Amino acid sequence: AAGVIQSPRHLIKEKRETATLKCYPIPRHDTVYWYQQGPGQDPQFLISFYEKMQSDKGSIPDRFSAQQFSDYHSELNMSSLELGDSALYFCASSRSGFTEAFFGQGTRLTVV
Amino acid sequence: KQEVTQIPAALSVPEGENLVLNCSFTDSAIYNLQWFRQDPGKGLTSLLLIQSSQREQTSGRLNASLDKSSGRSTLYIAASQPGDSATYLCAVITDSWGKLQFGAGTQVVVTP
Numbered sequence: 219a220a221g222v223i224q225s226p227r228h229l230i231k232e233k234r235e236t237a238t239l240k241c242y243p244i245p246r247h248d249t250v251y252w253y254q255q256g257p258g259q260d261p262q263f264l265i266s267f268y269e270k271m272q273s274d275k276g277s278i279p280d281r282f283s284a285q286q287f288s289d290y291h292s293e294l295n296m297s298s299l300e301l302g303d304s305a306l307y308f309c310a311s312s313r314s315g316f317t318e319a320f321f322g323q324g325t326r327l328t329v330v
Numbered sequence: 331k332q333e334v335t336q337i338p339a340a341l342s343v344p345e346g347e348n349l350v351l352n353c354s355f356t357d358s359a360i361y362n363l364q365w366f367r368q369d370p371g372k373g374l375t376s377l378l379l380i381q382s383s384q385r386e387q388t389s390g391r392l393n394a395s396l397d398k399s400s401g402r403s404t405l406y407i408a409a410s411q412p413g414d415s416a417t418y419l420c421a422v423i424t425d426s427w428g429k430l431q432f433g434a435g436t437q438v439v440v441t442p
Contacts, residue, residue, distance in 0.1 A: 260432040260433060262432075273427045312428055314428070316381075323372065
């Protein structure tokens with residue numbers, strides 16, 4: 219069965235650089251979520267999209283932005299990277315907000 | 331404000347024993363509760379989703395119960411195996427957009 223695909227799997231950036239993370243949801247899933255998981259922490263919700271419109275927003279820094287495209291894939295853009303942005307970034311998708319959410323394997327971002 | 335707590339934070343059992351993992355939440359107004367498994371540095375694998383109207387859900391050796399009124403869910407894993415070693419996280423959905431709020435997880439080690 220198709221799963222949520224994230225790319226790249228690993229990313230190393232320097233401080234103040236920009237990073238773009240991509241997410242391809244499971245086919246026919248209309249909702250995409252982004253989460254950030256710091257070392258030893260539980261995942262924290264960043265932002266979500268339903269049918270290509272932003273549906274909810276969590277603790278996402280102003281330096282970050284995201285969008286969902288017509289083919290339902292989503293991108294998380296991170297600018298002016300800081301050391302504290304080093305984390306695992308997960309994308310998840312579901313068929314509406316009440317159903318089971320499935321997570322991708324994550325992108326490990328390291329800021330040096 | 332919703333708070334999700336998982337106790338214990340870590341658990342070690344010999345192979346063959348049953349595992350009992352606890353999750354509690356402070357606000358009973360949840361839509362769903364979902365249990366995940368996470369291997370070190372890896373993505374989150376969905377184990378079970380319990381809808382707010384359900385009392386339990388079963389999948390193979392896994393059984394999860396939900397008591398909304400007392401704000402508790404319990405995940406039972408029967409006849410544990412070394413391959414069950416992982417961190418188990420519970421998460422609640424508290425709004426219609428499907429945002430997940432996670433507990434800190436229980437780290438499980440099953441010894442041969």
